[in-house]
Amino acid sequence: MGSVSGQTDDTIKRHIFLCATPTTAKCHTDGTGAEVWAHLKRRLRELGHGDPRTGIHRTKADCLRVCERGPTALVYPDQTWYHELTVEKMERIITEHLVGGKVVEEYVNPQPFLQIEKEQG
Template identity: 50%
Template sequence: MVRVSHHLLLCATPTKALCCPDPELGAASWARLKQLVRELGLEDPALEQGIVLRTKADCLRICAEGPILLIWPDGVIYGGVTAQRIERIIKEHVVGGVPIEDWVVGRNQFGS
């Protein structure tokens, strides 16, 4: 089984569009997220720290300030995740390990 370092869940084009009324914003973020994960080689199973998984979620129960991105295992929730913001989030948080606090709208941990 392949090792996983992070799992990125983006509420990109939710059925009810509660967190972001403009579906094009979320769709553009999702496209950029997929492109960056590929370009940065984050899906390479040879990565010692593990690969980055990505999933388009229908709703992450935040339902405001979207598009919403949840990053596991850190439990960090970002708001306003436009295609422009996604690059910094992936490079600084996912790769660099430092969350961008100005864009964090919440935190969640399993069991808490």
């Protein structure tokens, strides 16, 4: 399957979406998301993955609709949600998950939509 960029789905190994600029104070307000985003960009470049053609994509999101325990990130195709990110946690996610292919289980948010379900329930 092709895309506008000419890449095929099999050239995308991992794609991380990071909530770096929250739209609500319920997520995080201390600038941590911006710090984590800057670290992600810098480290991917340093590791030779600054160009998405290497198979690792990154997208900065304003909101992933998980408004607690932020900053949060979602990694595809694994559908892995990470929460309460810091630069230190992101470093492990970069090296172990994005590059190494192994989920960092201790940072996983297994129920990212629990608060939304509680509010609607």
